Amino acid sequence: VCQQTGFDMSDPAQLETVRRQFVLKSRPTGVPKPDDFEMVSTPVPDLEPGTFIVRNAVIGLAPATRLRLGGESSYMAPTPLGSVIYSQSAGVVVASAHAGFALGENVALMDGGWQTHARSDGSNARKIDPTVAPPSVWLGALGVSGFAAYAGLKAVAGLRPSETVVVSAAAGAVGAAAGQIAKIAGCRIIGIAGGGRKVDFVRATLGFDAALDYRSSTFRDDLRAACGDGGVNVYFDNVGGRVTDAVLGVMSDFGRVAVCGQISAYNATGSAGGPDWMPVLTKRLTVRGFMIQDHQDLQDDFIRDLSVWIRNGSFKVVEDVIEGFENLPAAFIGMLTGANLGKTLVRLEEG
Amino acid sequence: VCQQTGFDMSDPAQLETVRRQFVLKSRPTGVPKPDDFEMVSTPVPDLEPGTFIVRNAVIGLAPATRLRLGGESSYMAPTPLGSVIYSQSAGVVVASAHAGFALGENVALMDGGWQTHARSDGSNARKIDPTVAPPSVWLGALGVSGFAAYAGLKAVAGLRPSETVVVSAAAGAVGAAAGQIAKIAGCRIIGIAGGGRKVDFVRATLGFDAALDYRSSTFRDDLRAACGDGGVNVYFDNVGGRVTDAVLGVMSDFGRVAVCGQISAYNATGSAGGPDWMPVLTKRLTVRGFMIQDHQDLQDDFIRDLSVWIRNGSFKVVEDVIEGFENLPAAFIGMLTGANLGKTLVRLEEG
Numbered sequence: 001v002c003q004q005t006g007f008d009m010s011d012p013a014q015l016e017t018v019r020r021q022f023v024l025k026s027r028p029t030g031v032p033k034p035d036d037f038e039m040v041s042t043p044v045p046d047l048e049p050g051t052f053i054v055r056n057a058v059i060g061l062a063p064a065t066r067l068r069l070g071g072e073s074s075y076m077a078p079t080p081l082g083s084v085i086y087s088q089s090a091g092v093v094v095a096s097a098h099a100g101f102a103l104g105e106n107v108a109l110m111d112g113g114w115q116t117h118a119r120s121d122g123s124n125a126r127k128i129d130p131t132v133a134p135p136s137v138w139l140g141a142l143g144v145s146g147f148a149a150y151a152g153l154k155a156v157a158g159l160r161p162s163e164t165v166v167v168s169a170a171a172g173a174v175g176a177a178a179g180q181i182a183k184i185a186g187c188r189i190i191g192i193a194g195g196g197r198k199v200d201f202v203r204a205t206l207g208f209d210a211a212l213d214y215r216s217s218t219f220r221d222d223l224r225a226a227c228g229d230g231g232v233n234v235y236f237d238n239v240g241g242r243v244t245d246a247v248l249g250v251m252s253d254f255g256r257v258a259v260c261g262q263i264s265a266y267n268a269t270g271s272a273g274g275p276d277w278m279p280v281l282t283k284r285l286t287v288r289g290f291m292i293q294d295h296q297d298l299q300d301d302f303i304r305d306l307s308v309w310i311r312n313g314s315f316k317v318v319e320d321v322i323e324g325f326e327n328l329p330a331a332f333i334g335m336l337t338g339a340n341l342g343k344t345l346v347r348l349e350e351g
Numbered sequence: 352v353c354q355q356t357g358f359d360m361s362d363p364a365q366l367e368t369v370r371r372q373f374v375l376k377s378r379p380t381g382v383p384k385p386d387d388f389e390m391v392s393t394p395v396p397d398l399e400p401g402t403f404i405v406r407n408a409v410i411g412l413a414p415a416t417r418l419r420l421g422g423e424s425s426y427m428a429p430t431p432l433g434s435v436i437y438s439q440s441a442g443v444v445v446a447s448a449h450a451g452f453a454l455g456e457n458v459a460l461m462d463g464g465w466q467t468h469a470r471s472d473g474s475n476a477r478k479i480d481p482t483v484a485p486p487s488v489w490l491g492a493l494g495v496s497g498f499a500a501y502a503g504l505k506a507v508a509g510l511r512p513s514e515t516v517v518v519s520a521a522a523g524a525v526g527a528a529a530g531q532i533a534k535i536a537g538c539r540i541i542g543i544a545g546g547g548r549k550v551d552f553v554r555a556t557l558g559f560d561a562a563l564d565y566r567s568s569t570f571r572d573d574l575r576a577a578c579g580d581g582g583v584n585v586y587f588d589n590v591g592g593r594v595t596d597a598v599l600g601v602m603s604d605f606g607r608v609a610v611c612g613q614i615s616a617y618n619a620t621g622s623a624g625g626p627d628w629m630p631v632l633t634k635r636l637t638v639r640g641f642m643i644q645d646h647q648d649l650q651d652d653f654i655r656d657l658s659v660w661i662r663n664g665s666f667k668v669v670e671d672v673i674e675g676f677e678n679l680p681a682a683f684i685g686m687l688t689g690a691n692l693g694k695t696l697v698r699l700e701e702g
Contacts (some may be wrong), residue, residue, distance in 0.1 A: 075632075075633035075634070240628050240629075240632075244628070245624075245625075259628065259631050259632045260632075261632065262628055262629055262632050265627075265628070265629050273596075273624035273625065273626075273627060274596075274624065274625045274626050274627045274628040275624075275625050275628065276616075276624060276625050277591050277595070277610065277613055277616070277625040277626065278591075278613055278616050279640075280610050280638060280639075280640040281426075281591075281610045281611075281612065281613050281640040281641075282426035282640070283426070283640065284639070284640045284641055284642060284645060285638075285639070285640050286637065286638070286639045287631060287636075287637070287638040287639070288631075288635070288636070288637045288638070289630075289631040289632040289633070289634065289635045289636050290632075290635055291635060294635060
């Protein structure tokens with residue numbers, strides 16, 4: 001059975017009745033531990049009118065999911081204890097009572113979750129075309145990660161050609177996309193990442209003009225040297241904290257900062273304080289936080305542009321794929337602690 | 352001799368030849384001390400072609416001048432050791448070899464300095480009309496302080512009627528102006544100041560809808576209560592630091608922050624870190640630093656609007672006037688440590 005081209009409903013042996021899920025067992029303090037998650041088996045939900053069942057083939061992980069595991073209200077709804085962990089997923093419709101989604105269609109689900117099967121009413125589902133790119137790509141470069149990069153640079157930062165751009169968490173899914181999109185737009189790109197392996201990846205594989213290790217004792221000097229006298233026009237920030245503090249110090253007057261993530265704060269226990277604000281004043285910076293939900297008007301442009309760039313090879317899709325449903329907690333914890341290169345994905349065993 | 356209506360050149364006794372100045376003796380660490388300044392006597396400068404001499408009648412103080420006393424490069428040029436302290440001033444032309452400025456005219460100087468007489472080539476001079484308001488007002492409400500408030504609200508924050516606005520350092524010259532301008536624009540205004548005397552002043556004299564003491568142990572709760580469920584649409588920030596950290600926590604989604612000053616950092620020895628940035632992301636805030644120099648296109652609108660509002664009584668001019676040239680250092684230190692209500696001005700003895 002090929003999940004990417006359909007599911008043969010004529011074979012009843014393929015109709016699983018049990019789904020596996022990871023649910024939130026306890027709210028993590030600091031970096032999550034494997035014990036904070038619990039694998040449970042539940043029945044595949046009933047096919048109510050207007051819904052369909054997706055068998056997940058691949059699950060996409062994102063650092064911001066960490067925010068849902070905390071108890072405090074946030075801009076993302078907290079995951080209740082005992083409920084399935086939030087994530088995007090892609091898979092195939094294996095049963096349908098929905099007029100818009102037919103058996104065998106490939107779909108991506110915004111809230112597919114850490115589970116083998118998800119029921120959807122279609123509101124958070126999107127059909128994907130596996131002839132353009134495999135399902136995993138629709139969770140990363142052609143999904144939320146790529147779209148965050150695209151919208152942040154275009155709509156939030158107002159990127160112009162020939163500018164100098166700094167991207168933090170440059171080896172992550174969003175950072176890798178942001179740097180490549182800015183490069184295609186004719187900018188000079190400096191990536192910041194943690195450790196030699198990631199720095200090499202950002203420079204050699206992703207083709208950034210420069211890549212810097214924020215863990216290096218010479219990081220601030222390296223950054224100043226890499227940026228040159230003109231300073232940084234656009235900073236695409238995924239991490240916050242002391243990395244952002246350093247970058248603000250090398251911004252050019254009237255520079256723009258697109259705040260896409262604050263990974264450095266996601267596992268923090270209590271506020272660690274933020275970057276020094278003086279440069280915001282003295283350099284007359286514009287700092288804007290954003291969420292992709294607020295930029296849906298760019299979706300069609302995004303899919304059109306990225307599809308072209310992926311096809312003509314100017315944009316490299318970079319994926320860090322972990323095999324096996326049972327490895328979801330480890331993959332998530334690894335991503336939060338810096339193990340991944342590119343989009344972190346968990347591929348489920350064939351059904 | 353009335354300095355506000357002219358200076359009679361026919362009386363040679365009025366032509367002083369000695370000017371008094373305060374120069375920078377040592378770069379302050381933390382809050383400046385009186386000893387960091389030195390009073391010197393120098394000759395009134397020669398009247399070179401294309402210049403004129405102003406006898407200062409009043410000197411306006413601003414917290415940001417503290418930045419010029421440090422050695423590091425900043426967005427304001429550092430004052431060299433031994434040079435006159437930077438300030439605005441207003442006075443009368445007492446000698447002129449400049450076609451555009453005649454004897455007896457009232458002028459305001461952007462860089463008049465802590466001195467009894469200043470020479471100008473006209474580039475930093477502006478004629479002022481004492482029939483509209485006394486010279487001191489042209490340094491405050493009709494000068495840089497009022498203009499910073501006006502430009503910050505109009506051009507930087509994009510203020511709209513009926514919004515909830517928070518102003519920090521609300522008892523200071525810029526804060527008092529910002530709150531009153533926002534009130535005139537039909538907004539609900541919450542001021543933040545330090546200590547009961549200032550809080551009373553902000554509420555009773557300036558007429559803000561609410562005033563809060565950031566030194567109170569219940570400050571964060573008070574702020575949350577004052578802002579209500581809708582949150583803060585616009586934050587006009589003069590101070591930064593923990594006050595700003597608290598306000599970011601009560602911003603509404605898509606709120607705007609105009610960063611006009613960072614008083615909490617001006618005396619800091621080393622970076623104390625800034626406010627937590629998470630709300631910038633989660634509330635999709637727009638934070639913009641600005642300087643009035645970048646908004647000169649609004650000057651005419653500003654003078655027109657403020658003149659009307661002062662005349663019709665909807666805008667209260669609030670001045671904290673200290674008498675006597677020799678009291679400049681004490682007035683400056685007092686302002687930096689929170690003594691003033693409204694614009695801090697030093698009036699020079701009659702010449």
